[in-house]
Amino acid sequence: MENTVSFQEYLLSKGYLFDPKIIENYLLSIKVKPFVIFTGNSGTGKTKLSQLFAEYISDSTQNSGNNSSLIKDNEFLSVKVPVNKSSFENTGWTLSNKYLYDVLPIKESQCDCDILVDNIPAKAYVRVQMQLEYDKNNEKLKNYFKNLFSQDSAKIVDLKINIGAFKEIYDRKSNNEDFIILEQNSNKTAFNERQWFMNNNIFNYLPFKSGYVNCNIVVKNIKSAAKIRLMPRLYFKKNEELQNYLKENEGKKVEVKIKTDNFNFENFRPIWEKEEDSTNHKKDPNYKIVPVGANWTENRHVLGFYNVITGEYHETPSYSLIKLAKNDIDSPYFLILDEMNLSHVERYFADFLSAIESSQPIPLYSNDDENYELDIPDNLLIVGTVNVDETTYMFSPKVLDRANTIEFPTMSAKEYMNSDFKEFDFKNINYLMNPLEDLDVRNMNVHNLKDIFMFINCSRGNLWDVLSIELDLFQSILKKINFDFGFRVINEILRFMFVSWRYEGSPKNWENWERYFDTQVKQKVLPKLHGSQKAIGQTINELFNACLIERKNNADARLVDLTKKDCRYYTSAVKLQNMAKILSNQRYVSFIN
Secondary structure (H helix, E strand, C coil): CCCCCCHHHHHHHCCCCCCHHHHHHHHHHHHHCCEEEEEECCCCCHHHHHHHHHHHHHHHHHHCCCCHHHCCCCCEEEEEEECCHHHHHCCEEEECHHHHHHHCCECCCEEEEEEEECCEEEEEEEEEEEEEEECCCCHHHHHHHHHHHHHCCCCEEEEEEECHHHHHHECCCCCCCCEEEEEEECCHHHHHHCEEECCHHHHHCCCECCCCEEEEEEECCEEEEEEEEEEEEEEECCCHHHHHHHHHCCCCEEEEEEECCCCCHHHHCEHHHCCCCCCCCCCCCCEEEEECCCCCCCCHHHHCEEECCCCEEECCHHHHHHHHHHCCCCCCEEEEEECHHHCCHHHHHHHHHHHHHHCCCEEEEEECCEEEEECCCCCEEEEEEEECCCCCCCCCHHHHCCCEEEEECCCCHHHHHCCCCCCCCCCCHHHHHCCCCCHHHHHCCHHHHHHHHCCCEECCEEHHHHHHHHHHHHHHHHHCCCCCCCHHHHHHHHHHHHHHHHHCCCCCECCCHHHHHHHHHHHHHHHHCEEEHHHHHHHHHHHHHHCECCCCCCCCCCCCCCCHHHECCHHHHHHHHHHHHHHHHHCEEECCC
16 A cells, blocks of 8 residues: 555654654554554544544545556455255355455445336346365365364365466346346246246346356465356245246246346455546545434444335445445555444444354345345454543453454643654554554464464564463462453464564564563453452452562552553553552542443
8 A cells, every 4th residue: 555645654644643663563464353442532533533534545546547447357255155965965055245355356236126027027137156166176175164164164274276266257238128038937946936047048147257257266275276156046025926927837937027227236246347437536435423412222324224115225325335345355444433432342342252253244134035144354443442531431341352442541731742753663554554464363262372372483582482471470469359361362462462573573582572572461461450459459459460570579559650661561560550549539440431
């Protein structure tokens, strides 16, 4: 991503001054997990930082000249495929349209239309499915799927297909007819399920070919030859007259006319066929700021809903942004939920939290015996802002546990007004500017990470061993009050340490690791804390002492004159000291306080 000005210059030109470490923490955090929470007082710049970065990235994408027409044939696109018996017995799948947004560079995979079946009118739609078959002699891939299926019949895996195959599928065609006229069989599928695989004559009108094209696929580093084709299917909506007519004429041919006046062929055209707008037209922004309402009690405020009266899906700004992201998987998109805690987060955002953790689609609605689901694309980054005052709801630990929680301190008036607004000194700004670089780190497990960290040293020895001791210390302290953390938090902290190590140039001897571990203690461990003086007072003190160089003095967090030279983890120690003072005065404290 290139731009004529750096991100630092962009911020300063807008008159905004942010702590460079907050910017680093934010941009490193979204590499590890696509959900970040900003917390702090109103007016500290929480929403603005996420908006300005999204604007900068959006401008960079549009100014760089990169677009779909420049995709190279030997590049790969990824699609998630289910592991089932078909994946190893039939060596392939028929993939429904919910998978197409992940892999096919088309605007939509479904078009509404009006049809006449032997002159009986009906409402209908054409939907495209993809059939994929790999080499039947590839025993290694068949055995891989078979073993996965025996372990977990609900597993989804990533499969990569080379892009050149999709370019071969598409074919430029024009249509000037009023109707597409087909002959279809009247059978049980037609009158019971209200659908047909369409007669091959449909390929005379649609912008893709009828047969298979060859391609290459990769699954977990296992390569195979394969072939793919697109198959259109015609569905009509409940229509008693038509269904009875088809039942009476079972086994016979019927004439199906598709009206073309409201059938949008352009929806099926690949994105790379679109011509550049000579007027320098800009695409839609890569972000959306969505204010959360106090009345948000269910997910329809985020995801929209299906209107059973009109038969149409009511889209929200969030839903529309997700659709844009799914059709532009190489660019980051930002959903900024402003003031998330004006309502109970669990009530309207639980589906998102579950989808982020499980990588499973979100169920939307059922219609005509079909279930509609929404996959959250990997390039969607979610930023939630939280204002701290008496009018908002407290976040539950299970929500904070699923995000990096970044605190925005209030900048002093003197510092802000007398700043010279110089550029920041980032170590590797290009690495920070691409939030989708190292995207595979999100799926790294403890074995992958250990293989890397075992070759990194620090002044205290092997870094993997040091991190295991430090994490165990904080876990054991929190365990005393049942606030300890599990595998998810441990893995996410280790992933953050990995991208931080990459950001600092991947040194073999890494002496600055404590700066980033400090960040993770504050962003991933301390947000769990909330309670009364009796419940957590001693724990806060123990955690505070764990952040000091000298850990055995059992110092009272409220009374220590804190300096950086006394600390291993300075920002965490400062936060714990402030919490200890609030707890002493108010008898109750939480991280977001």
